[in-house]
Amino acid sequence: MTALKLSRRSFIKAAAVTSAAMGMGGVAGTAFAEEPYTAANSAGEVRRIRSCCRGCGKMECGVWVTVENGRAVKIEGDESAPHTMGSCCNKSVASLQACYHPDRLAYPMKRTQPKGEDPGWVRISWEEALDSIVEGINQVKAKYGGEALFTMGGTGRIWCMSPYAGYGSWFMTPNTSVAWQVCKGPRHFSSALTSEYNHSWSASVERPPVFTIWASTPEGSNYDEAGRSVVDEAMQADTFISVDPRTTNLGKESDIHLALRGGTDTALALAMCDVIIKNDLVDWGFVKRWTNAPFLVVADKEPSGPDAPHIFHGPNFIKTTLLTQADLQEGGSPFKYMVWDNTSQSLKWFNATGQLAAVDPTYDPAADPECNCWEGEQPWVRYDGEGHKDTWSRRTFAGQEGEANVREGHSQAWMPDPDAFESIDPAMEGQFEVTFKDGSKHTAVPVWQLFAERCDQYAPEKSAEITGCPAEQVTEAALVYGTRKDPRWGNGGILYQLAVEHHGNSIMNCRAIELLTCITGNTDGPGGQRGATKIDVNYMGNFSDQSYSKAIDSPLAHPEIMEKQLGRDTHPLFEWWGLWANANSIWEAGVTGDPYPVKGGVCQSGDFMNMGNTTMAWECLKQLDFFFDIDLWHHPTSELADIILPCRHWLEVPTPRQSQGSGGALGACVPCVEPLAETWYDPEIVEALYQRNNIPWGWDEANPYPTLEEKLDYVVREVSPSWAAYVEEFQQNGWWDVKKLRPDDWGTYRRYQTGFLKKAYTEAPTPQNVIPGFNTPTQKQEIWCTVMETYHGAEGALPDYRPNPDSRERNPELWEEYPVQCLTGRRIPVYFHSEHRQLPWCREVWPVPRVEINPDDAREWGIEQGDWCWIESPHGKIREAADLFYGVPRGVINCEHTWWFPECPAPEHGWRYSAVNQLVNNSIDDPHCGSAIVRGYPVKVYKAEEGCPEGIIADASDPRLKAWQPVYEGRA
Numbered sequence: 001m002t003a004l005k006l007s008r009r010s011f012i013k014a015a016a017v018t019s020a021a022m023g024m025g026g027v028a029g030t031a032f033a034e035e036p037y038t039a040a041n042s043a044g045e046v047r048r049i050r051s052c053c054r055g056c057g058k059m060e061c062g063v064w065v066t067v068e069n070g071r072a073v074k075i076e077g078d079e080s081a082p083h084t085m086g087s088c089c090n091k092s093v094a095s096l097q098a099c100y101h102p103d104r105l106a107y108p109m110k111r112t113q114p115k116g117e118d119p120g121w122v123r124i125s126w127e128e129a130l131d132s133i134v135e136g137i138n139q140v141k142a143k144y145g146g147e148a149l150f151t152m153g154g155t156g157r158i159w160c161m162s163p164y165a166g167y168g169s170w171f172m173t174p175n176t177s178v179a180w181q182v183c184k185g186p187r188h189f190s191s192a193l194t195s196e197y198n199h200s201w202s203a204s205v206e207r208p209p210v211f212t213i214w215a216s217t218p219e220g221s222n223y224d225e226a227g228r229s230v231v232d233e234a235m236q237a238d239t240f241i242s243v244d245p246r247t248t249n250l251g252k253e254s255d256i257h258l259a260l261r262g263g264t265d266t267a268l269a270l271a272m273c274d275v276i277i278k279n280d281l282v283d284w285g286f287v288k289r290w291t292n293a294p295f296l297v298v299a300d301k302e303p304s305g306p307d308a309p310h311i312f313h314g315p316n317f318i319k320t321t322l323l324t325q326a327d328l329q330e331g332g333s334p335f336k337y338m339v340w341d342n343t344s345q346s347l348k349w350f351n352a353t354g355q356l357a358a359v360d361p362t363y364d365p366a367a368d369p370e371c372n373c374w375e376g377e378q379p380w381v382r383y384d385g386e387g388h389k390d391t392w393s394r395r396t397f398a399g400q401e402g403e404a405n406v407r408e409g410h411s412q413a414w415m416p417d418p419d420a421f422e423s424i425d426p427a428m429e430g431q432f433e434v435t436f437k438d439g440s441k442h443t444a445v446p447v448w449q450l451f452a453e454r455c456d457q458y459a460p461e462k463s464a465e466i467t468g469c470p471a472e473q474v475t476e477a478a479l480v481y482g483t484r485k486d487p488r489w490g491n492g493g494i495l496y497q498l499a500v501e502h503h504g505n506s507i508m509n510c511r512a513i514e515l516l517t518c519i520t521g522n523t524d525g526p527g528g529q530r531g532a533t534k535i536d537v538n539y540m541g542n543f544s545d546q547s548y549s550k551a552i553d554s555p556l557a558h559p560e561i562m563e564k565q566l567g568r569d570t571h572p573l574f575e576w577w578g579l580w581a582n583a584n585s586i587w588e589a590g591v592t593g594d595p596y597p598v599k600g601g602v603c604q605s606g607d608f609m610n611m612g613n614t615t616m617a618w619e620c621l622k623q624l625d626f627f628f629d630i631d632l633w634h635h636p637t638s639e640l641a642d643i644i645l646p647c648r649h650w651l652e653v654p655t656p657r658q659s660q661g662s663g664g665a666l667g668a669c670v671p672c673v674e675p676l677a678e679t680w681y682d683p684e685i686v687e688a689l690y691q692r693n694n695i696p697w698g699w700d701e702a703n704p705y706p707t708l709e710e711k712l713d714y715v716v717r718e719v720s721p722s723w724a725a726y727v728e729e730f731q732q733n734g735w736w737d738v739k740k741l742r743p744d745d746w747g748t749y750r751r752y753q754t755g756f757l758k759k760a761y762t763e764a765p766t767p768q769n770v771i772p773g774f775n776t777p778t779q780k781q782e783i784w785c786t787v788m789e790t791y792h793g794a795e796g797a798l799p800d801y802r803p804n805p806d807s808r809e810r811n812p813e814l815w816e817e818y819p820v821q822c823l824t825g826r827r828i829p830v831y832f833h834s835e836h837r838q839l840p841w842c843r844e845v846w847p848v849p850r851v852e853i854n855p856d857d858a859r860e861w862g863i864e865q866g867d868w869c870w871i872e873s874p875h876g877k878i879r880e881a882a883d884l885f886y887g888v889p890r891g892v893i894n895c896e897h898t899w900w901f902p903e904c905p906a907p908e909h910g911w912r913y914s915a916v917n918q919l920v921n922n923s924i925d926d927p928h929c930g931s932a933i934v935r936g937y938p939v940k941v942y943k944a945e946e947g948c949p950e951g952i953i954a955d956a957s958d959p960r961l962k963a964w965q966p967v968y969e970g971r972a
């Protein structure tokens with residue numbers, strides 16, 4: 001075995017190739033260029049089809065696909081796509097190699113050998129495959145109960161998300177193990193707790209004057225607010241702030257780089273809040289009226305509260321120490337939260353009954369003049385069911401038209417003026433004596449005062465030791481962020497990504513960052529934290545998760561099933577959230593049988609390497625009675641399946657595409673080429689399985705199994721007479737701007753004032769569902785989180801930095817033996833998580849996993865550029881090739897994740913060599929959402945004298961890459 005001798009120069013060269021490919025769109029790389037491309041096969045029909053790339057995650061990258069004689073030959077950027085503006089990345093270009101790859105799964109297959117060995121796959125018919133799957137799953141269900149089954153998925157192609165819910169009605173299991181638990185799930189979990197599900201997305205596409213990227217490398221990445229647009233945004237912003245332990249490609253261009261220690265995000269965000277507060281940069285108009293900051297906390301009150309509905313699935317109650325009218329007087333309302341009014345020197349209430357509208361059919365908010373109103377104020381003018389801004393909210397809209405042009409150079413939303421208090425001036429600090437209805441006296445303190453005290457605990461000079469960021473620099477960043485360029489609205493939101501979700505403090509991290517944007521007035525403002533684009537045109541994945549099905553009998557509707565959800569015993573908030581089980585708990589139950597056996601499941605476009613300790617996940621999968629997999633490829637997870645089903649590539653399928661985040665774009669994936677052999681489209685697969693179980697699968701009871709065409713017509717019905725018409729318009733005019741298509745749902749800022757923030761965008765507006773406020777128990781953006789308080793006590797109500805048990809603060813002995821902090825998970829320009837390892841262009845550019853090491857550390861450790869290194873924790877060890885990089889601080893390394901080697905033999909395909917999550921400690925995770933601690937843990941690093949793992953493709957000259965060149969024959 002030899003060491004990989006990849007010089008620094010060749011790394012740089014590879015990076016340059018990557019950048020060039022990202023910029024050039026459809027320019028072919030070497031492997032593809034060798035494919036014969038004759039005049040004969042280029043002489044026929046040439047079509048240029050507008051579509052949407054799905055070479056990676058959720059990004060809406062518009063592309064043109066050139067198809068010649070039925071063969072896709074070129075992919076290049078679509079100038080009409082708002083994020084990418086005519087560019088597309090090398091993964092997109094390499095999709096040609098994926099679509100025509102010789103190793104793509106073309107037929108259903110079943111294994112003939114025991115698990116743990118080469119499966120000995122043999123081709124079977126779809127009929128046999130589907131029958132076997134139904135039999136296998138139903139046998140497990142009959143023998144052990146639905147809870148013995150799990151569904152599993154990664155960041156699937158968007159039409160391939162059924163593991164997130166789609167098998168629910170059949171499996172009747174509470175146990176979903178989905179990458180969502182560590183991949184933007186925590187931020188949705190967090191925003192659902194405190195404002196609005198999905199509200200964490202930042203509309204950076206609107207070019208905020210202060211552009212803040214927190215823990216992300218979106219320039220080479222694959223999320224909303226990524227691609228070409230973020231580079232422009234960073235360059236055009238007055239100030240660009242990068243918050244990241246590493247110096248990223250884009251971050252090195254920042255004006256301020258806060259190189260925090262991994263996992264200390266909450267402390268840093270609270271430190272910045274402290275600066276904002278002490279320099280009076282708070283948006284008081286928003287904070288006083290639209291957050292629960294003025295509400296009063298009575299520390300010695302027995303927690304109580306109304307039956308407060310929430311948007312998820314737990315019991316409808318909260319227990320809070322916030323003072324309500326019910327505490328003060330007999331017959332008082334538990335929905336009326338009290339504040340101290342400086343004007344009248346008395347207590348006043350805010351009436352949060354708006355929450356009832358979603359769950360109590362007997363409650364009519366339009367008939368309640370106090371609904372979501374402050375005491376003594378005029379009720380807001382109700383939505384009349386027809387018009388909007390001039391008619392339905394007097395306070396907001398009287399006599400004004402809002403801003404016609406918020407900021408030059410991007411698509412505009414309509415901006416109502418802030419809705420001011422009419423009579424109340426709520427106290428934000430002080431102590432107030434209150435008398436309860438039983439005569440007892442208590443002290444009440446505004447939430448804001450407690451929050452300010454919490455922030456003061458993390459004042460920059462106090463938290464510098466935690467975060468590693470100098471106090472002066474944190475202060476400077478906070479002042480720049482908080483000092484408005486335009487007095488009318490904040491400087492912009494914060495574009496934060498997955499790193500903050502990969503810690504034992506992930507919910508607190510997300511909450512603290514959201515509050516930084518909140519108190520500076522960036523909630524639903526221009527370039528601010530706007531949440532997901534709202535339009536009722538959704539992707540075909542919705543058929544897989546049954547959003548449109550009338551036949552929903554979800555496990556979520558059965559408390560007796562949900563209470564068996566694995567991980568609930570250690571994560572009380574799961575009762576409220578419900579949407580995933582704890583992955584670690586599933587693997588452990590599979591291996592130990594405790595608290596009950598886990599014996600079967602499905603994986604659809606995912607893998608077991610994405611969170612928790614990979615080794616235990618593998619052992620769990622190996623012992624299952626029945627497991628099936630749906631994917632494009634053989635890969636380590638599929639090699640443990642009993643049946644594998646081949647699905648279609650994005651160049652082969654139709655689906656609408658909308659921005660997942662705040663990008664506000666609507667487009668489509670349009671089939672460009674004939675599908676490969678016997679591949680099926682995922683929604684059809686899931687529907688076929690449901691049909692075999694006699695479970696309806698559609699919106700129309702008379703037509704329980706709609707055709708694909710009927711499904712497509714249905715999902716675009718709100719904007720187009722048919723899918724065909726939709727595609728035709730897309731081809732002609734390009735991507736839609738959802739602000740224009742949905743002016744109320746999306747084309748208006750400050751929707752907490754207009755009432756459209758709370759309204760589900762799948763509903764037509766009515767006087768009953770258009771209600772100002774937020775989807776929280778207090779109907780405010782919650783600085784004091786009442787749901788968290790209900791499950792974790794008052795100490796959880798405000799965000800706080802809580803080091804995990806393996807942190808340096810709590811376990812210094814561990815760090816003596818494992819003194820290096822391991823970061824991981826960054827985006828690699830040519831890969832998407834575990835994908836594309838078998839695409840020649842990608843592998844040529846980036847053949848092996850790299851660990852970034854500070855050159856000074858490397859010198860001390862006797863490691864040179866390109867040396868293979870062992871990275872070891874108490875839980876496992878892996879090898880990656882050293883890439884010396886001053887962009888990681890000393891004492892920190894940055895590994896690549898989810899590596900496997902398709903060229904290595906089944907069943908493992910070499911995953912044990914380098915899959916970084918073998919190093920993860922399964923016994924600790926976020927106590928609220930269960931996100932595994934996949935970054936920031938202790939390791940040691942030393943040179944691997946053995947060199948490179950045996951049998952892998954270690955450099956671009958390996959002849960095996962040629963065997964992966966596209967094949968065009970035998971596709972029928």
Ligand code: SF4
Nearest residue numbers: 053055056061089092
């Ligand atoms: S970032 Fe992803 S979706 Fe966008 S062009 Fe690249 S592979 Fe395609």
